[in-house]
Amino acid sequence: MITINKQPTGIVLDSDISTFEVYSNNTNCFIKLSSNIITLDRLNVPRYNANNAIVDIRFAIKNKHIVTTHLTNNVAIVNNLFDITGAFNEVNGDNIIHSKTFTPFKIMYSDKSIETIRNQLYFAGSPITLSMSSNATLSVPFFNNIKGNIAISLTDNKDHLYHFELLENLDPGYYVFYKDLSLPYSTEALKLKVKGNSEIIKPIRILKNKLNKPVNVRYRNQFGATLYCQLFADLELEEELKTKVYKDQNGSMYTAEIDSSSIISITTGYLLQSELFLITQILNSLLVEIEINGVYRSVIADTKKVTIYKNNQFMQSNKLTFKLNNYEAN
Known part of the structure; x- marks a missing residue:
């Protein structure tokens, strides 16, 4: 059985450290992360002791092509927000013994952590003046x-x-x-x-x-x-x-x-x-x-x-x- 003790929430930056902490009481199985992002799908999650594992998903969308779409003549949206869904699986061979879905969250493209993201309306990535x-x-x-x-x-x-x-x-x-x-x-x-x-x-x-x-x-x-x-x-x-x-x-x-x-x-x-x-x-x-x-x-x-x-x-x-x-x- 898998328990997710910690996971990213809300919106996280791709360049920041974002971790899952997972507990499994089945020591005979591998833990795999499956998600809708190809770099995370079927990722092996290493245990640091018999029951616990931790995985950092930083730069999961690093190689994504970011497209900018004009909504009007003067305003464009930068399509840099990605919904992340998936689960952690206990796997034995080709068989999934148990699966635990994690709460969906978003990753925002960021090639370097110069400025953090804030959950508010603000001028992100721009000088004060x-x-x-x-x-x-x-x-x-x-x-x-x-x-x-x-x-x-x-x-x-x-x-x-x-x-x-x-x-x-x-x-x-x-x-x-x-x-x-x-x-x-x-x-x-x-x-x-x-x-x-x-x-x-x-x-x-x-x-x-x-x-x-x-x-x-x-x-x-x-x-x-x-x-x-x-x-x-x-x-x-x-x-x-x-x-x-x-x-x-x-x-x-x-x-x-x-x-x-x-x-x-x-x-x-x-x-x-x-x-x-x-x-x-x-x-x-x-x-x-x-x-x-x-x-x-x-x-x-x-x-x-x-x-x-x-x-x-x-x-x-x-x-x-x-x-x-x-x-x-x-």
């Missing part, structure tokens, strides 16, 4: 925990309504609000308000930086959402060459091979403490693209460390380095 130019793509993700109507409004610093839409009977899930901005020069700030069972507000600074042209970045956050951001930064592109030189039988030197890679350096300028989470998300992203000459190019983060906090300093500047992916020198 954002900064961008008057012509940018605004993308703000939020998690909706209860089925119901969601009202989204975007206003400027003079309370002029820039965008409004009502989403009726919105299911619990992870969503992204997208908006291509084209603001008048007088706009200094925006306020994104999402109202459901509670109300949340995202402040957005509209910067008029005449020294640095904004660098457009597109990246995938830990929850699988594709987001856009801007860094008012100095961007430098360098070619790094590694030459392999050998001597021939006559003692003359010759070049046998030249390896080249393109290094991108971005000096972020001074970001508010509340905006630094954006840098953490970019550097930990598995998919980052930087716009160069009007084209988004895939890059690999190569930054070793960044400053995310200094006592008595409210703004931080960092130098980020990336390697251009699949780069061919012209």
